[in-house]
Structures are given as C-alpha cells and as structure tokens.
Amino acid sequence: MTAPPVATIPFFSPDLFEEDREALLHIVHAVGTGRDQKFILGERTARLERALAARIGAGDVVACSSGTSALTLVLAAMDVGPGDEVVVPAFGCAPLAATVIDAGARPVFADIDPVRLTVDPAAAEALITPRTRALLAAHMFSVMADMPAFRALADRRGVRLIEDSALAQGGRLRGRPAGRWGDAGLYSFVQVKTFGMPGEGGVVITDDVGLAADVRMLRNHGQDGVHRFVHHRIGHNSRFDEVMAAFQLYRLAGLDDRLARRAEICAYYSRRFAPLAERGLTAPPEGGDGRFPYVYTVLTDDRDALDAHLAAHGVTAHVYYPRPLPAQPAFAPYARPGGSWPNAESAARRTISLPLYPNLTDAQVEYIADTVCAFTDVRRGTR
Incomplete structure (x- = not known):
C-alpha cells in the first residue's frame, strides 16, 4: 500500500x-x-x-x-x-x-x-x-x-x-x-x-x-x-x-474538464476493484452508457467494517440513504401495508461511497484504492 x-x-x-x-x-x-x-x-x-x-x-x-x-x-x-x-x-x-x-x-x-x-x-x-x-x-x-x-x-x-x-x-x-x-x-x-x-x-x-x-x-x-x-x-x-x-x-467553460477528471478517477477505481467481486465487494464497471461521475459507490456486506477501516487509515467515506424511504418515520405512513422492497433494503445495508471530486490528486486516489484493496485482503484472510 x-x-x-x-x-x-x-x-x-x-x-x-x-x-x-x-x-x-x-x-x-x-x-x-x-x-x-x-x-x-x-x-x-x-x-x-x-x-x-x-x-x-x-x-x-x-x-x-x-x-x-x-x-x-x-x-x-x-x-x-x-x-x-x-x-x-x-x-x-x-x-x-x-x-x-x-x-x-x-x-x-x-x-x-x-x-x-x-x-x-x-x-x-x-x-x-x-x-x-x-x-x-x-x-x-x-x-x-x-x-x-x-x-x-x-x-x-x-x-x-x-x-x-x-x-x-x-x-x-x-x-x-x-x-x-x-x-x-x-x-x-x-x-x-x-x-x-x-x-x-x-x-x-x-x-x-x-x-x-x-x-x-x-x-x-x-x-x-x-x-x-x-x-x-x-x-x-x-x-x-x-x-x-x-x-x-x-x-x-471548465465543466467538461472537471467531468473528465471525475470520470478518470471512477475508471481507475473500477479497474482496481474489479477483482474484488470474488472477495465480496462489488464496484461499478468501468465506463459504459448511461454513466456519470457524481458519486462512486460500492456494495459490500462488510460496510461498517470497511467504513471503520477507511477511517482508521485517514479516508472519509460516506453512507447515503441507510434506510429505504418506506422505512423512514416521515414516509412510513404513506407506504402500503405489508409492502416489501427487498432490493432497496439490501442497498440501504450495503452501499458505501468513496471520495470523488476533481481536485483529488493521483496519489490520493491511489491511496484510497490501496486502502480498499487492503481491507478485502485482510477480510479474506480471516475467513
């Protein structure tokens, strides 16, 4: 690393x-x-x-x-x-x-x-x-x-x-x-x-x-x-x-350059993380139609442990939407009784997002990817 x-x-x-x-x-x-x-x-x-x-x-x-x-x-x-x-x-x-x-x-x-x-x-x-x-x-x-x-x-x-x-x-x-x-x-x-x-x-x-x-x-x-x-x-x-x-x-005038830098970071993450699918971490594929470089989000059953590992190594991650909307107190009264949203519930448990903005340096991006990969190496070794 x-x-x-x-x-x-x-x-x-x-x-x-x-x-x-x-x-x-x-x-x-x-x-x-x-x-x-x-x-x-x-x-x-x-x-x-x-x-x-x-x-x-x-x-x-x-x-x-x-x-x-x-x-x-x-x-x-x-x-x-x-x-x-x-x-x-x-x-x-x-x-x-x-x-x-x-x-x-x-x-x-x-x-x-x-x-x-x-x-x-x-x-x-x-x-x-x-x-x-x-x-x-x-x-x-x-x-x-x-x-x-x-x-x-x-x-x-x-x-x-x-x-x-x-x-x-x-x-x-x-x-x-x-x-x-x-x-x-x-x-x-x-x-x-x-x-x-x-x-x-x-x-x-x-x-x-x-x-x-x-x-x-x-x-x-x-x-x-x-x-x-x-x-x-x-x-x-x-x-x-x-x-x-x-x-x-x-x-x-500079928007396209900033978008390109974001996309470059996304592509690097995806290349580094592609082999991690067999270790329980799913990342978006590199590029593809209908993609845009806003937030880079991966899926893992070990989200809380990954979040703690990143924090311990100086990387701040972010969990968006830890509850599906029908489970939010404000919206639950509007949800259909007995309703089930298994994919939404799974995403709420498993998503975690990594830093992605155009002024990240190459060294920072490489360090973030190294830290994620090191986590999966450790988790694989404990199983």
Missing part, C-alpha cells in the same frame, strides 16, 4: 472553489455595485438558462432555488395534488417522497433494480392505478435509470414522466443527456454536485412550452414576469441568485 496522506482525505472537498476565489469576489462586487441593482432573476440568470439549454439541446431551462424546489415546481406545474399518486423509488433522497406529499399527493414506493440501484420499470408498472398521475424516475450515484423503458412505459400508460436528474449532469444514455428523457427533468447545483456552486440552486429542464411557462410563473409567487403584483397561480419563492448565475456562467 502506498504511504498514507499527510492529512485525512475528506469525502467532501474543503477547497473545491479555491482556484475561483478571486473570480467569485469580483462577481460579488460587480453584482453588488451594479447600476441596475438586480440581485435575482436578472440577465445573468437568463444567460445561464440559455447556455444550459443550448448545451443539452433542451427547449427550455428554468433556474430556481434548489433541486428540491425544481421538483416541487414540476409537480405543481403538472397539477399533481390531492387524490393523485406518483410512483417513486423506494431508495434515494427524501425529496423524492417529500415533494409529492407536500403537493398533497401520495408517493407509491417501487423497488429498485439490484444492479443499477435505480427504480425498476417493471416494479413501477405493477403499481400504476387509475390514480397514478406521474412516474418519478431518479438517477443514483453514477448510473442513470432505465429511461428508455420509463419513456415507453409513460407513453403506453398515459402518465407524466418526471426525471430526477439532480445529480446526473454530464450523463448521457443512448446519446441523450440526463434530464432530457422526461416531460421534465432537473439539475441541482448544490456544492457537491458535478456542476456545484457555493450556494443552493437548480434548474428545471423541459421541451414543453406550457410547462416551462408555468414553472417560470410558479417560481416567482405566481407572477408572469411582465405584470408585477398580478398573481395568476399560488406560487413559491424559488428565484435564482444573480451572483450564483454569474459564477456558474464563469465556471461552465
């Missing part, structure tokens, strides 16, 4: 924006002292929306205050409400269920595919009823959901398709970017995402002109952007910050 790093390798980079410090300070000053004194939903926000739409070939991109808010706005724009059901993954982040409940609808939890760890289209189809208003497919870790199957299912059954692509910017499946498969998709810009920023923010992505117009209205208290203080719908305060819009425009 290589020599240990001088300091602990954190899971979240503490200096992700260090190289951009001077640019950020300049942007804050420029926006703060600008003649128009426009701090939200100004020309910088509009330019960012246009740039992102052009990048992925979308009909429209609408900036808002967070990825969660983007999901809230989409549900509202689709008029999802009391009496409706939305099929959601049983494994993933809380907003997948919380936003549906906040809309007054009921989340219906579908089990996940045991390999992709994303919602299983067959499991979702079995849960569709006359009350089903939408399917909510979410990408997970570094693998896109089976969006061709979900697109076909939604079209066949006559329901809306929402693509929670919050963490999947940079992913492509069959040549189509993440966020472009559903009636609406979304990205999150929270710090650790692939296009993260030092603040909260997100966008809604859609080719539906009417849906985009409704989302624009809903993000600003139901106003249409032309007539101030005329509220056409009950809306939200989900506006985008001009400082962050300018910062994201500045950083957009």
Whole structure:
C-alpha cells in the first residue's frame, strides 16, 4: 500500500472553489455595485438558462432555488395534488417522497433494480392505478435509470414522466443527456454536485412550452414576469441568485474538464476493484452508457467494517440513504401495508461511497484504492 496522506482525505472537498476565489469576489462586487441593482432573476440568470439549454439541446431551462424546489415546481406545474399518486423509488433522497406529499399527493414506493440501484420499470408498472398521475424516475450515484423503458412505459400508460436528474449532469444514455428523457427533468447545483456552486440552486429542464411557462410563473409567487403584483397561480419563492448565475456562467467553460477528471478517477477505481467481486465487494464497471461521475459507490456486506477501516487509515467515506424511504418515520405512513422492497433494503445495508471530486490528486486516489484493496485482503484472510 502506498504511504498514507499527510492529512485525512475528506469525502467532501474543503477547497473545491479555491482556484475561483478571486473570480467569485469580483462577481460579488460587480453584482453588488451594479447600476441596475438586480440581485435575482436578472440577465445573468437568463444567460445561464440559455447556455444550459443550448448545451443539452433542451427547449427550455428554468433556474430556481434548489433541486428540491425544481421538483416541487414540476409537480405543481403538472397539477399533481390531492387524490393523485406518483410512483417513486423506494431508495434515494427524501425529496423524492417529500415533494409529492407536500403537493398533497401520495408517493407509491417501487423497488429498485439490484444492479443499477435505480427504480425498476417493471416494479413501477405493477403499481400504476387509475390514480397514478406521474412516474418519478431518479438517477443514483453514477448510473442513470432505465429511461428508455420509463419513456415507453409513460407513453403506453398515459402518465407524466418526471426525471430526477439532480445529480446526473454530464450523463448521457443512448446519446441523450440526463434530464432530457422526461416531460421534465432537473439539475441541482448544490456544492457537491458535478456542476456545484457555493450556494443552493437548480434548474428545471423541459421541451414543453406550457410547462416551462408555468414553472417560470410558479417560481416567482405566481407572477408572469411582465405584470408585477398580478398573481395568476399560488406560487413559491424559488428565484435564482444573480451572483450564483454569474459564477456558474464563469465556471461552465471548465465543466467538461472537471467531468473528465471525475470520470478518470471512477475508471481507475473500477479497474482496481474489479477483482474484488470474488472477495465480496462489488464496484461499478468501468465506463459504459448511461454513466456519470457524481458519486462512486460500492456494495459490500462488510460496510461498517470497511467504513471503520477507511477511517482508521485517514479516508472519509460516506453512507447515503441507510434506510429505504418506506422505512423512514416521515414516509412510513404513506407506504402500503405489508409492502416489501427487498432490493432497496439490501442497498440501504450495503452501499458505501468513496471520495470523488476533481481536485483529488493521483496519489490520493491511489491511496484510497490501496486502502480498499487492503481491507478485502485482510477480510479474506480471516475467513
């Protein structure tokens, strides 16, 4: 094993924006002292929306205050409400269920595919009823959901398709970017995402002109952007910050390089970990269609022991979603009685994620891989 790093390798980079410090300070000053004194939903926000739409070939991109808010706005724009059901993954982040409940609808939890760890289209189809208003497919870790199957299912059954692509910017499946498969998709810009920023923010992505117009209205208290203080719908305060819009425009030019570095790290991990399958640790394959370099996650029955081993050797890992959503106290009352989600339950017990961000050094990446491999060597020797 290589020599240990001088300091602990954190899971979240503490200096992700260090190289951009001077640019950020300049942007804050420029926006703060600008003649128009426009701090939200100004020309910088509009330019960012246009740039992102052009990048992925979308009909429209609408900036808002967070990825969660983007999901809230989409549900509202689709008029999802009391009496409706939305099929959601049983494994993933809380907003997948919380936003549906906040809309007054009921989340219906579908089990996940045991390999992709994303919602299983067959499991979702079995849960569709006359009350089903939408399917909510979410990408997970570094693998896109089976969006061709979900697109076909939604079209066949006559329901809306929402693509929670919050963490999947940079992913492509069959040549189509993440966020472009559903009636609406979304990205999150929270710090650790692939296009993260030092603040909260997100966008809604859609080719539906009417849906985009409704989302624009809903993000600003139901106003249409032309007539101030005329509220056409009950809306939200989900506006985008001009400082962050300018910062994201500045950083957009380097996004592909950062994505490439993330992908390079993922590929190295996968090459190193491929032989570990026979030792009880399953890693994602190297590359492949529908992959994106957000979080690198492995599966092992010895998760807690691996986590402790990594920590003892100066590597901070992270366990996402240690409970399936139907087992969360907030969402259990909405789960069907006697329901079972074995793949989601298995993933909740077995997933652990390793550090992955573009400013990891080659030496740090090699050390992390060495530490994981050393753990499996030790565990094999004790069995």
